[in-house]
Amino acid sequence: MEITKSLMLELYEKMLLNRIVEEEMAKLVIEKKIFGALHLGIGHEALSVGATLPMRKDDYLVFSHRGVGHSLTKGIPPSQIVGEFMGRSIGCSKGKGGVHLSDYSRGVLGISGSQGGNFVIAAGAGLRAKMKGTDQVAMCFFGEGTSNRGPFHEGVNMAAVWKLPVIFVCENDTYSFSTHQKQVMLIDNVADRAASYGIPGVVVDGNDVLAVYQAVNQAVERARAGEGPTIIEGKTYRWCGHHEFEDGTKYRDKAEIEAWKQKCPIIRVEKQLINYGTATKKELKQIEEQVKENIQKELELANNSPVPKPEELFTDVYANPEVFQRGISL
Amino acid sequence: MREITYAEALNEALREEMERDDTVFIMGQDVGKFGGIFGVTKGLYEKFGQKRVRDTPLSESAIIGGAVGAAAAGGMRPVCELMLADFVGVCVDEIYNKAGKWKYMHGGTPDISIVVRAPMGAKGGGGSEHSQCPEALFMHGTGLKMLVPSTPYDAKGLLKGAIRDNDPVVFFEHKLLYVLKGQVPADDYLVPIGKAAVRKEGTDVTILAYSLMVHKAIEAALTLEEQGISAEVIDLRSLIPLDLETIFTSVAKTGRVVIAHEANKRGGMGAEISAVISEQCFKELKGPIARVAAPDVPIPFSPDLEQLYLPNAEKIITGVKLVLEK
Numbered sequence: 001m002e003i004t005k006s007l008m009l010e011l012y013e014k015m016l017l018n019r020i021v022e023e024e025m026a027k028l029v030i031e032k033k034i035f036g037a038l039h040l041g042i043g044h045e046a047l048s049v050g051a052t053l054p055m056r057k058d059d060y061l062v063f064s065h066r067g068v069g070h071s072l073t074k075g076i077p078p079s080q081i082v083g084e085f086m087g088r089s090i091g092c093s094k095g096k097g098g099v100h101l102s103d104y105s106r107g108v109l110g111i112s113g114s115q116g117g118n119f120v121i122a123a124g125a126g127l128r129a130k131m132k133g134t135d136q137v138a139m140c141f142f143g144e145g146t147s148n149r150g151p152f153h154e155g156v157n158m159a160a161v162w163k164l165p166v167i168f169v170c171e172n173d174t175y176s177f178s179t180h181q182k183q184v185m186l187i188d189n190v191a192d193r194a195a196s197y198g199i200p201g202v203v204v205d206g207n208d209v210l211a212v213y214q215a216v217n218q219a220v221e222r223a224r225a226g227e228g229p230t231i232i233e234g235k236t237y238r239w240c241g242h243h244e245f246e247d248g249t250k251y252r253d254k255a256e257i258e259a260w261k262q263k264c265p266i267i268r269v270e271k272q273l274i275n276y277g278t279a280t281k282k283e284l285k286q287i288e289e290q291v292k293e294n295i296q297k298e299l300e301l302a303n304n305s306p307v308p309k310p311e312e313l314f315t316d317v318y319a320n321p322e323v324f325q326r327g328i329s330l
Numbered sequence: 331m332r333e334i335t336y337a338e339a340l341n342e343a344l345r346e347e348m349e350r351d352d353t354v355f356i357m358g359q360d361v362g363k364f365g366g367i368f369g370v371t372k373g374l375y376e377k378f379g380q381k382r383v384r385d386t387p388l389s390e391s392a393i394i395g396g397a398v399g400a401a402a403a404g405g406m407r408p409v410c411e412l413m414l415a416d417f418v419g420v421c422v423d424e425i426y427n428k429a430g431k432w433k434y435m436h437g438g439t440p441d442i443s444i445v446v447r448a449p450m451g452a453k454g455g456g457g458s459e460h461s462q463c464p465e466a467l468f469m470h471g472t473g474l475k476m477l478v479p480s481t482p483y484d485a486k487g488l489l490k491g492a493i494r495d496n497d498p499v500v501f502f503e504h505k506l507l508y509v510l511k512g513q514v515p516a517d518d519y520l521v522p523i524g525k526a527a528v529r530k531e532g533t534d535v536t537i538l539a540y541s542l543m544v545h546k547a548i549e550a551a552l553t554l555e556e557q558g559i560s561a562e563v564i565d566l567r568s569l570i571p572l573d574l575e576t577i578f579t580s581v582a583k584t585g586r587v588v589i590a591h592e593a594n595k596r597g598g599m600g601a602e603i604s605a606v607i608s609e610q611c612f613k614e615l616k617g618p619i620a621r622v623a624a625p626d627v628p629i630p631f632s633p634d635l636e637q638l639y640l641p642n643a644e645k646i647i648t649g650v651k652l653v654l655e656k
């Protein structure tokens with residue numbers, strides 16, 4: 001496929017948006033405006049953006065705990081994402097989910113808090129598309145650590161044997177919390193497991209947004225054509241701790257972290273844009289200014305949003321609210 | 331005795347039992363060099379090595395199922411750490427069906443001498459899948475024991491007992507208790523499994539609680555005392571087996587009962603305990619039993635809603651007044 005200037009600029013803009021929103025969220029943790037665990041995807045942007053952008057608005061997205069970038073790229077406004085993490089009513093899950101971001105008008109189905117629940121749910125979304133005869137696809141993001149859970153096998157195998165339109169995207173950042181991949185797997189590539197399901201497995205440089213975009217795009221086309229699922233694995237690195245309660249230096253070398261920062265996916269695309277003469281520094285600066293301005297407005301929206309009303313505690317439990325029995329409430 | 335935290339007390343129990351018995355070993359995620367996400371296994375990897383302090387893949391079925399297999403195959407005493415109690419959801423088969431039934435349905439031969447440690451409870455902003463207290467799930471199970479210590483002293487004494495026990499023990503630790511300090515002997519001791527503790531004596535009403543809720547119940551009882559109401563607070567410590575004797579003795583004295591737990595009410599611990607009391611102490615009861623528990627909704631993320639959701643001392647006081655009026 002052809003890589004146009006507008007596509008490259010869009011990737012660049014979305015990656016910047018992803019990065020800056022997450023940097024702002026890290027500050028909100030320090031200000032105690034974001035509670036609970038925040039798992040930043042800083043460093044992963046080529047995957048969160050490059051693999052989400054090939055999707056249509058009506059395609060299904062299931063991601064992991066590191067899902068801010070994917071949600072932004074799928075079009076959820078930053079105010080609704082940040083607001084969700086702040087527990088405000090503007091949040092895309094009404095402040096009831098926190099890390100459980102969702103937006104059913106944009107195909108964002110959510111995340112499984114117990115790691116690994118995502119594989120089978122994505123297979124189910126693919127099953128729905130297939131049964132309805134639409135050409136939608138489902139995209140399932142996961143970490144290499146989570147690929148060791150049983151539902152990986154069950155979800156991928158079922159998607160393979162039924163030729164479901166699912167793309168399984170592994171964001172391999174080598175560490176599952178403090179645990180190095182080598183401690184828990186004897187193979188280097190999660191994508192190699194595809195062979196045992198009879199489907200394609202593709203490994204890409206997960207910091208090269210163009211490579212990610214192209215590989216995923218191909219898998220999406222294959223899925224839309226009814227040829228079934230693909231596993232795509234991007235090698236990348238998380239710059240921060242597993243979550244914002246720890247900084248990731250207890251089990252990783254500072255030198256290793258620094259070396260990966262040198263491979264920043266955003267600087268990489270910036271250089272490509274400028275070196276190929278596709279865009280000027282000035283153009284890129286303008287994009288950055290716009291992104292920042294927009295984020296400030298969105299943050300304000302989140303910050304000004306009220307907390308959920310007390311009665312919200314008791315809504316949304318059942319489709320038919322009359323089923324809900326509040327009982328004696330003390 | 332000296333003052334140490336609940337997490338340190340658990341760490342000591344593990345260390346002492348591993349020194350005493352080389353069939354004891356640990357399995358879990360990030361329990362090795364990292365020391366576990368709440369620091370409970372700190373230093374054990376350095377002391378006992380990776381053979382006995384095993385970092386596992388992110389594979390809960392394999393952690394618990396592997397423990398059951400190692401125990402059943404003969405004489406091993408694995409202690410498993412689930413990163414959070416919520417994740418029992420992905421290994422219920424291994425706990426509920428394997429650990430709890432493998433002995434009975436194989437004619438009593440294998441001892442499933444395993445411990446499953448799991449940090450439970452809401453600590454602010456954990457949301458629906460990272461804050462739960464799932465003890466009621468296992469209350470309905472068979473063949474399991476279940477412990478819920480509320481103090482550092484009990485944490486150490488009960489964990490040591492659980493490790494030596496020949497039956498599978500589910501051991502729930504409330505996340506907010508890890509930093510709680512208390513007096514703990516530096517040497518070997520056991521807290522008997524199946525014995526409740528009377529934390530405060532009283533004559534008007536019995537409050538039954540466990541884990542973090544014991545502290546809320548004591549807080550409530552102290553406030554009630556100022557208002558002239560004498561509440562007895564019982565820390566159950568062990569849910570399976572339940573210390574019926576201590577419960578019944580107290581009910582005979584007060585005739586009024588409030589049961590407090592953090593998990594939601596329907597089908598919760600309160601339902602079972604209240605059923606047992608009405609079956610066996612109906613004549614001693616002066617009125618209906620009250621359950622102070624969370625509403626039957628998933629735990630909301632928003633910290634404001636979470637506060638509304640959680641039972642606390644104030645709600646226990648309301649419960650006590652309710653049973654005293656009736």
Ligand SMILES: Cc1ncc(C[n+]2csc(CCOP(=O)(O)OP(=O)(O)O)c2C)c(N)n1
Pocket residue numbers: 064065066113114115116142143144145146147171173175176177242359388390413417420
């Ligand atoms: C069933 C289950 N076990 C453990 C956890 C705790 N946990 C959350 S994320 C995580 C590590 C996941 O690693 P990986 O899949 O590689 O993704 P990454 O964090 O590297 O993006 C763990 C152990 C969980 N949420 N669910």
